[in-house]
Amino acid sequence: MKQSELFTKTLREAPKDEEAINAKLLIRSGFIFKEMAGVYSFLPLGLRVLNKIENIIREEMNKIGGTEMRTSVLQNKNVWEKSNRWNDAVVDAWFKTKLKTGADIGLSFTNEEAYSNILKQYVSSYKDLPIYPYDFKNIFRNEARSKSGILRGREFYWKALYSFSRDEAEHEKFYEKAKAAYRNIFKRAGIGHLTYMTFASGGSFSKFSHEFQTITPAGEDTIYLDESSKIAVNKEVYTDEVIAELKLKKNDMIEKRAIEVGNVFSLGTKFSAPFDLRYRNEKGEEKDVIMGSYGIGVSRLMGTIVEVYHDERGIVWPESVAPYRFHLIELKSGMGKDLYRRLRAKSNEVLYDDREISAGEKFADADLIGIPYRLVVSEKTGGKIEVKKRNAKGSKLVSYATISKLL
């Protein structure tokens, strides 16, 4: 894309009402726009990043048998009454509103009931299971206090997968596969080395759930990490008993701040029971469906990546999620036109700074936006192209052939 056609502009200074690094940088660089506290719109550059992350997650979910669908945002009260989660005393995060008929409806704050209700219609035999539907959607939570930019919003974008299995053994098998898929996702998103599987409270059907916690000072959660085994324990379940059970040693555990970027949870029959979600096995016996949930905050993951990857000049996107792979900068009007045309013919991964502004301003913007490869053409570069990686100090002059290999 030509930068002259991008309506967003960079800001020299962050708005005074933002404290979080992710929000400051993403707003200054024109990736997001703040609508209100805890609510952000994703601008063209921001949407490209969100889409890249989404595609990584989608690929990994499909690999383990996930089938993508889309549940509605408007939710029927009757469905949620079955699990008693319409009740304000149980769930106070709902955004509720009314139809013109006067009927109460809610905006999705999670998906268990919606999926259970849908699958009730389609699941009745052991032959129908297991199934692993998932969706990406905007989720609404009426947080008492939103904070930390896109790390904890009132409206956010997430992926949720639910597993529907025939028995505990089948459930466990998938649960392990899902954990492995999650590790791949965070690795591919560039934060694998900082993201630890963390034992957290499990509710009534399993002792633990598993969170994926990314170590950063911006984190809201406190975890205790054993670096040798790469296992962490959330503060909420960090007791002597649990430490012993997990065969950890208290002296090895280091307290860290972390962001929960994903979690996997065994639900047992918590939702299948109230929805009468059962099936007949080979012997004609009626059995409960065993469920699990697997969530990732996609927009939160984007914010986490910024918290991890930035420097004093701006964002430093990992290649896998960067809005574009190349930032082509011409220092004299029209000089980059041919190169842009050639690259563009092969790839959509080029942002071309064709604006008529000073070199310094272009470089400053490029650093702020954080695209991995900066390509400069000018009178100095002759027929060659100067390549500089965003996180590198030096640059080098290369030919077009070298660039095209990077595509």
Add this chain to the structure above:
RNA sequence: CGGGCUGUAGUAUACCGGUAGUACGCAUGCAUGGGGUGCAUGUAGACCGGGUUCGAUUCCCGGCAGCCCGACCA
């Protein structure tokens, strides 16, 4: 939800009970052309409502909005 703080151009800020100033941005022109370049001219502002006062952006009250700390985060 409890506590604290704050609302001034698009952004960041200053001053003031008596015509609101600066920087960036934006527009125009000239110069410049490898790290937010220089000069000139122009553009644009007191969250909303009420009160006190001769006069309120400034003081008071209410509302709305934002940030921070705590609680919460299924």
